[in-house]
Amino acid sequence: MSYASSPGQGAPQPQQAYAQQAGAYPGQQNAYATGSAYGAGYGYGAGYGQPGFSPTLSPEVAPLPGADPIQAVRRFFQRYAQFRGYASRSEFWWALAALLAAQLVVTLVVLGLTAGSAAASSDGTPNAAVIAVGWFLYMVIGLGTIVPYIASGVRRLHDGGFSGLFFLLVLVPGGSIALIVLWCLPSRPERYRPEWG
Numbered sequence: 287m288s289y290a291s292s293p294g295q296g297a298p299q300p301q302q303a304y305a306q307q308a309g310a311y312p313g314q315q316n317a318y319a320t321g322s323a324y325g326a327g328y329g330y331g332a333g334y335g336q337p338g339f340s341p342t343l344s345p346e347v348a349p350l351p352g353a354d355p356i357q358a359v360r361r362f363f364q365r366y367a368q369f370r371g372y373a374s375r376s377e378f379w380w381a382l383a384a385l386l387a388a389q390l391v392v393t394l395v396v397l398g399l400t401a402g403s404a405a406a407s408s409d410g411t412p413n414a415a416v417i418a419v420g421w422f423l424y425m426v427i428g429l430g431t432i433v434p435y436i437a438s439g440v441r442r443l444h445d446g447g448f449s450g451l452f453f454l455l456v457l458v459p460g461g462s463i464a465l466i467v468l469w470c471l472p473s474r475p476e477r478y479r480p481e482w483g
Contacts, residue, residue, distance in 0.1 A: 347371030349445050349473065355380040365441070366434045369450060372475050373441035379469075381438060385431055392427060396420030442469050447477025 343349075349372040350361060358380030365371070400420070403413035440450035448468055455461030455468075 343372065343475070349374035349441075349475070350377045351473070353377040353380060355384060359384045362434050362438055365437060367437055369437050369440045370444075370480070371441050372445035372473075372478075373438050374445060374473060375442070375470070378438055378442040382435075385427075385435065389424075389427060392420070392423045396423065439465075439469065444478045445473050445475050446471045447474035449478075 347368075347370060350357060351374045353361065353374060353376045358377045361373075361377055362381035362384075365373075396416070396419075399416045400412040403416045404410055407413065436453060439453050443450050443452050446468055452465065452468060455465045
């Protein structure tokens with residue numbers, strides 16, 4: 287860090303020296319000047335806690351507002367076990383809708399195969415192998431998506447300004463309804479504090 291001054295001027299302030307060191311051009315703000323380097327990814331920075339503050343988030347934790355179904359499903363699996371960060375409403379709900387659609391398709395296929403095998407058998411009972419394959423498909427979908435489902439639910443809570451521990455409402459009778467309400471609330475990431483969990 288250089289404090290060399292030009293003729294007729296005093297030594298630059300440390301913040302200016304950071305801007306020069308980071309290669310900022312005249313009139314260009316850098317991460318130190320805007321405060322985004324401090325606590326990047328968690329919404330901390332210059333003006334944190336002030337009315338109208340919009341947090342600066344790093345790309346690996348930022349939500350994706352206006353996500354389409356393909357983007358939402360892609361991020362659902364890309365952030366498989368990422369519990370920190372944020373998920374927008376569209377990002378969360380499109381992924382959940384795709385998950386429910388996949389389960390519905392498996393249900394219809396299994397029911398169709400079960401009915402077909404029952405009609406084809408001489409005594410009218412469904413084939414045990416078809417039922418076993420159906421249960422296996424349910425287990426694969428359930429076990430393969432439980433972690434990203436919880437992670438995206440926690441990130442959606444963070445985006446709404448709530449602690450991820452609110453996900454534990456699913457363990458309380460009627461808590462799932464309260465959790466769905468929290469997931470439907472608008473984005474307020476500036477209200478979330480990482481120490482909440």
